[in-house]
Amino acid sequence: MANECYELKCSDLGTQCDYVAQGHTKDEMMERAVRHDAEVHNHKGGYSDEEMVAINAAVIHNQDC
Ligand SMILES: [Zn+2]
16 A cells, blocks of 8 residues: 555546646645646636536546556
8 A cells, every 4th residue: 555646637627738646645646736726727716516526536546656
């Protein structure tokens, strides 16, 4: 479990962007994804329930990376 990681592809959320947020915990990955979204896509102010469902559905959990 030591090398597990989480990934979230920006393009899976409907963008033309090739950014992939990665982290060894979901929180770490989400922190990077949220910062990327704010800096690159100017998305600030949080996420709706629908957006959170889409985000959670797009998260990839790798056991080894
Ligand atoms: Zn992006």
